[in-house]
Amino acid sequence: MTIGHKKQIEILNNFLKKGYIPHAFLFLGPSNIGKTTVAKFFAKKILCLQNKNNSCNCLSCESFQRSLHPDFFIIDAETEIKIRDIKEIESFLSTKPYISKNKVVILANADLMNFFAQNAFLKTLEEPPQNSTIILTASDINKFLPTVLSRLLKIKFYLVDDNDIKKSLDLKNLSKEDVNFVFKMAGGRPGKIIELIENKEKLLKFKRLAKEILNLKNRSLAQRFSYTAGLIKEMDINNTNKNQLFELLEIWIRIIRYNLVLDFVKDKSLNKKELSALFAMEKVYRLLKMSNLNIKIAFNYLMLNI
Ligand SMILES: [Zn+2]
Known part of the structure; x- marks a missing residue:
């Protein structure tokens, strides 16, 4: 199909x-x-x-x-x-x-x-x-x-319109909240949606990670650093296996971008802090793609900017 x-x-x-x-x-x-x-x-x-x-x-x-x-x-x-x-x-x-x-x-x-x-x-x-x-x-x-x-x-080929995806997929088994989340994470990529609706465990993990990054804003710097150190260990992120790393960064970028847009619609102004967090994330994402930037340093830099 x-x-x-x-x-x-x-x-x-x-x-x-x-x-x-x-x-x-x-x-x-x-x-x-x-x-x-x-x-x-x-x-x-x-x-x-x-x-x-x-x-x-x-x-x-x-x-x-x-x-x-x-x-x-x-x-x-x-x-x-x-x-x-x-x-x-x-x-x-x-x-x-x-x-x-x-x-x-x-x-x-x-x-x-x-x-x-x-x-x-x-x-x-x-x-x-x-x-x-x-x-x-x-x-x-x-x-x-x-x-x-x-x-x-x-x-x-371009990203696919959400309505076209909704018409083609069976989303009956998903709660409304999950459907919203999945589309938020996929950003026009049907393959990503299929991956998430077919893998409940992965969907739960994505939801947890998205929630945690948003909560981190209100935590102390020490708590943020210890959170990312824990993540690096939990997800076995390292320089030779970067797939998990980019998946994580994509979750962060998408959820922060989504919140930024949501806040903009509500307040009619851009939240500068969220915007600089998004820029930092995108910058680190690009740098990690192109070079062997130390992951721990990259994460600490991000934690300073969220
Ligand atoms: Zn034939």
């Missing part, structure tokens, strides 16, 4: 209608908004042997639905993509399709490709095997070599 992205899907459907499908796409946009879901939807249609309808049950569509399609290959990376991953793609593409007329590869989070992987991948892009389509998804265009970028057809 795809949520939102009507324009992008229309562009892709037009390629199918014309019967001309470019060799390599780059789906570009924020994470968790459904780029890979749309890529799979497109892959299924490229491979389809009959009418390319959503309800088609040809051999290809059936195989795809069961994740058993021999002409489809996906790498959904969470960590660095290396040369050996690219070699796997090359070897997959080196044989003829078994049941469909084409072969399709999805390389999700392709901005995780290291320099060597990109250079290896360039060869595949320069001489793409016939009847093959490669779909890359990424959130950061700056991570690509210009030579790689120039060979990709770029399609931009």
Whole structure:
């Protein structure tokens, strides 16, 4: 099921209608908004042997639905993509399709490709095997070599409207308060919402962390420092495993931003303290993404600014 992205899907459907499908796409946009879901939807249609309808049950569509399609290959990376991953793609593409007329590869989070992987991948892009389509998804265009970028057809994806998400998801089992919270945290990213409604434990954790950061404002500096020291330990946050760290910072940024807007609507003026807290958070987030800034120092700096 795809949520939102009507324009992008229309562009892709037009390629199918014309019967001309470019060799390599780059789906570009924020994470968790459904780029890979749309890529799979497109892959299924490229491979389809009959009418390319959503309800088609040809051999290809059936195989795809069961994740058993021999002409489809996906790498959904969470960590660095290396040369050996690219070699796997090359070897997959080196044989003829078994049941469909084409072969399709999805390389999700392709901005995780290291320099060597990109250079290896360039060869595949320069001489793409016939009847093959490669779909890359990424959130950061700056991570690509210009030579790689120039060979990709770029399609931009944007955050999805909350109403479109609400129409598509079953939220009956969630309290009104939880629905509000989940949408607040997701900010137009259906993937994030699905993650939170399917994982009650995670939802509870997110709610607790959001509440705690707001309460910290009224605590002494010593209490704030000891709180973040505890969090670093509890969440096992360190420089080699930053996923938890960015998840935490995103919760903080979203809840503070939401409160800032709420207060602005109420008081018709910007709360300077909240604004500077938000700036500090966003700054630290960027710095931690780009460098090996000491996490404890970063957190202490934030605690001085909330
Ligand atoms: Zn089909």
